[in-house]
Amino acid sequence: MTGARTIIGMSGGVDSSVAALRLRDAGEPVAGLFMSNWADDGSGDCRAEDDRRDAVAVCGRLGLPIHFRDFSREYWAGVFEHFIAEYAAGRTPNPDVLCNREVKFKHFLDAARELGAERIATGHYARVDRLDGRWRLLRALDRSKDQTYFLHQLGQLQLAATVFPLGDLPKTEVRRMAADAGLPTAAKKDSTGICFIGERDFREFLGRYLPAREGEIRTPDGLSLGRHQGVFFYTLGQREGLAIGGVRGRDAAPWYVVGKDVARNVLYVEQGIDNPWLMSTRLRSEAAHWIAGAPPAAAFGCTAQTRYRQNDEACTVRVGGDGRLDVVFQRPQRAVTPGQSLVLYAGDECLGGAVIESTDAPLETARMDAA
Structure with a gap:
């Protein structure tokens, strides 16, 4: 038991550092937890040990206790094996979505509760509120940093036990707050790409697992x-x-x-960047996940993203009896990719989403007709 009501996931980056700072300054009983999600493969490309040192240094600066958990086995089973299977099938998966669902808001949440905490916090740019007895996932006020696309697989139980301290801040303010507080991560470069690949060559890495x-x-x-x-x-x-x-x-x-x-x-x-072979207006998805627990209707209009940081695209959605979605966009979409996530919105509220299964792009249609 830690005595902390909130456990914050400390990644060793500036975002989780400032999230911890805001919780502490608000008087919240808080402790940090550093997650090891990928076993070091000896390549020298994994930065987990550097991140661990930075997380320890930040918690030391803030006067917060820090805990450590190794979720690498859970990550392998819940995220990485799916990642490889999708690439083997010719699809392009999104491991960050699965990591949030399977590790950060599942095993991390369980670990926090084992430590006696009531809730978790992360440095994601998103917001949570409750309306009419239902928890809602809302976009961050800084739309350029909004990360609800990666969080759309969360549900009522997770949102009820989660806080996002950065949801109302622009990234520039986060950097300033870190510098003013003397945090060692204030100028640290943001991580990009797939976490377990790091800076190494993607083909070389994938070639280890797929011939x-x-x-x-x-x-x-x-x-x-x-x-x-x-x-x-x-x-x-x-x-x-x-x-x-x-x-x-x-x-x-x-x-x-x-x-x-x-x-x-x-x-x-x-x-041609927008050649007709890349364009589609319809897609079919796998069974959808709804943050509210159910879709708003059997058929409805909303906006959608088929990739991170895409502008809102108007569409109509029909929900099948098997939970799959048939989606028609108001205008053609470029490079909608099977294996990636379709995420649906009503204004700032994230409704949920699903994995894209197929589209009506010309080559995809020909493949489906031939099957």
């Missing part, structure tokens, strides 16, 4: 343009890493990934 198999790069109309090192390494809309030079009879315009055929090991590409 790379060379195959053909071609256009949708059958023009062969070269060879790829493995379709798993590419995602829709990607431009980098294609190594396609000048093509006779074609403009000197960039090429983009427009489709993958995993069974035939073919990577499809075409020129």
Whole structure:
């Protein structure tokens, strides 16, 4: 038992540092907890030990106790195995969504309660309130930093026991508060990308778990343009890493990934950032998760994001008897990617979301028709 009512997840970054600072200054009985979610593989690319030292230093500066828990086994089973299986199927998963659901708001919450706390806090940019007896997940006031996209799998039990101290702050103010308080993370660079890959080469890392198999790069109309090192390494809309030079009879315009055929090991590409092969207006999802516990209606209008930091896109949603969603957008969408998350909003309120299963993009439609 710690005597702390709130346990804050200390990541070693500036956001969790200032979240802890705000809780302490508000008089909240608080303690920190550092989570180890990925076992060091000896590559030198994992920054977990540096983050641990920074978390300890911040808690020392703030006069807060800090605890440590190793969730690497839970992370492997709940997040990483799914990540690899999705790439093997030719989809592009979002491990941050699963990490929040399976680790940060599940095992971390359980650990906090074992320590005698009533609730947890994190440095996410989001807000929580309660209206008419129901907990709501709301966008952060700083929309450029809003992270509700990654939190859409939370439910009533988690939101009832969660606080987001940064939800009303712009990032510039967070940096200023950290500097004014003399926190050692004040100028620390924000982490980017997938946490367990770090700064290393993505292909090299993924190749450890999925055997790379060379195959053909071609256009949708059958023009062969070269060879790829493995379709798993590419995602829709990607431009980098294609190594396609000048093509006779074609403009000197960039090429983009427009489709993958995993069974035939073919990577499809075409020129133009908004070429028709990348566009879709409909998608079908896996069974949806609703933050309120149920959808607002069997059919309704709302806005959606199919990737992080995307602008709101108006759409209509129909909920099937199996919980899957059929979504139609008011205007065509670029590079909507199976395996990624569709997240739905009503104004600032995040309603929930689902994993994208398929779209009506031309190559996807042809693949479904052939199946």
